[in-house]
Amino acid sequence: MASCALALAGCANETIAAETDAATEADVSAQVETVEQAGLCLDAGPQTPRDIAGVYGLNSVTFPKAPPSTEMNLCNIHTHTNAEHKGPDFSVFVNDSDYGGYACNATQDLTEAELTPVEGAYGKVKPGDTIEVHWVHTTCDAAPGEGLGACVPETCTDPLLRVEAQVFLVVNDESAADFTELAAVRQAGGVWQPGGIPSSTGTPVSFRGSTTGPSYNQMQCSPAQVTWSVRPQCTKLDINSLHAWAEEGNVFNETKSHGVRQLVTAPELLSPIE
Template structure:
């Protein structure tokens, strides 16, 4: 999830646009050249911040006890943004293959090396309507919800307003393995669907990929690291298993002039592992 402004005193353009990268990571079917343990120490940890994200959702330990109120369920909030990251920012039981460091690292679905040539074929031959993703890639989708009385729109600035500068925020997250397969899930089933009981909602959010792991965290995106922490407080709900997603449906969303103006997948914030930057998961 990209950064949200802490207050309206922050510039709503520069503060919200933490990740505008259009580049793609190495192919998901190519073996990564790094492990998570062979990188140099980048420097001292940031101090005094609340719990950070992303994390290994299979590790429930954490030593950051900063407390904030858990956001209500998504059905009681307004959907304000949908965006994707390539690869997964989180590590989980179903997406545990390390893809390397940097903005285009992260984690890949465990089935990434088991795809057939047909599943890896790009039906758009590199000219699809959603950039930074191709068959074989892993993406993490974030459905961002806010307590503000706002409608969905481009960028995470849509999640707050002049009357609601510090909303409660919840992100529903699902990791997908992108394939060339019309029998896989259709992304158009999970896009913005209009108002339900006066609240802006997605058509659907995946419900059959395991019980979501819910925890206190922060915003993500390439601006932040373990040395540069996000000050924002976010309730996360991350599903533990990957699902297969048809690449053509993602291209369709990018070409549809969607309300979020999303047409490319964003980079990742590297995994937060320092116990002092993680909340315990209960």
Template sequence: METETVEAEAAPAGLCKGFGPQSPRDIGSLEGLNERIFARAPSTKTLNLCNIHTHTNAEHKGPGFSVFAGPGDHGGYKCNDGDQLTAEELKDPAHGFGAFKGVKPGDTIEVHWVFSSCAVMPGQGLGSCLSETCSNPALRVEAQTFLLVNDPEALDFADFTYRGHTSEGYHQPMTLPEGTGEPVVYAGSTTGPKYTESICSPLQVTWSVRPQCARLDIASLYRWAEEGNVFKEDHSHGVRQLVTAPELLSPIESTVIVTRWDEPLKVE
């Protein structure tokens, strides 16, 4: 989730200081020394969906996406089983001309559904989550990492998009992904490649990150862009490298992280 760059006063160790906890992080680690506390955003059911976008490779690191893709804007993490795809699953149905740019079969993406406490309509970028009368909203981001495949039997992105859907008066996606483990909820910030451990994001975000990958039919992502969407998304964005400095991370409460479908591991 990207925002405008804000320069922070650098600490002696090169870390920005005076900011709240940052994102992305390794959701398998509970460590964190950042003492800035803010109220957890409420359930998505009582917030307005304001934006949906993707990052090529996962910004977070998790049990199901722990393969390091390298440094820089195009680094991040890949789904663990990305090297097990068949030739057919790796075949691009658009032959390199898909309407959604920056991805191909075999790639990993992390999708962010951004929700705001402001009375806003879904739209382009983080600006759609704010308004003139609501400049400091409670923000929640639901995150799911997908492995893109050429397979019409895989998940369809249309099931997770916004198609004018409302519930109890709030703008909502059609649904959110299920079956990929209990989401790890933590206090963090907005992300995107313009931020580092020395240039921090000032916005406070409640994150809900699912720990396992799911397979997504790449043709459905192409259709989302081809048909047009209110978010004006037609390409996948770069990543912010993992934040590892404990001073920039919030502590995560004890939780259950799924390491295998049949073996939940309780992390104390």
């Protein structure tokens, strides 16, 4: 009787194991089917923007990380309204339009003076807005110029790209950061460099991703491979300096802030942050 009972127990265990395996396979199949039904562009590499407070990602496409920006050529500077990324200091969701994205947490604390309207040459930005500035760098032998095409000239093969990103809270206050200084271009150590990038806004979060902008989403992905460094804290920027940058003219031919790509949230499209 004992041996019979043991046999029955063994049969039961095998049955349970088989049912568990079948259930696991069904769960995996269901998850794959859900992802496919969502229309995610799974054949692309890791995408941007993302919530930089999260390190989780399932995208297995990898590529060499770009060297430090100080060893690369600055090739483009442009801005987005609002922040494309979400971070600890810019986590207020605005909306899902082309000029949606995220706002700095301190927006509601601005003074009446900081919010005083001012006319100028740089469009799509006003006091109280949040912008995300991108300093784009390339390993190509390239000079600063208009658009991302300046970063990958036809004569350059297999370029590595890096974007240094900083989120700003725009105010009418000349004591705030001066964009004409931050967006200046100079040569240092044989490469083109920016006038400056804030260094007091936290340790940049670095990860593999793509280009951004409103023409991309989770169904239409960017094929570009970009190393990102996104600073986690906002800082204030003087609106008057933005207007001055546009009025004086700049080598990037930038006269207005660009739209945003909505946050990429599907783990399948995000690289793990190391």
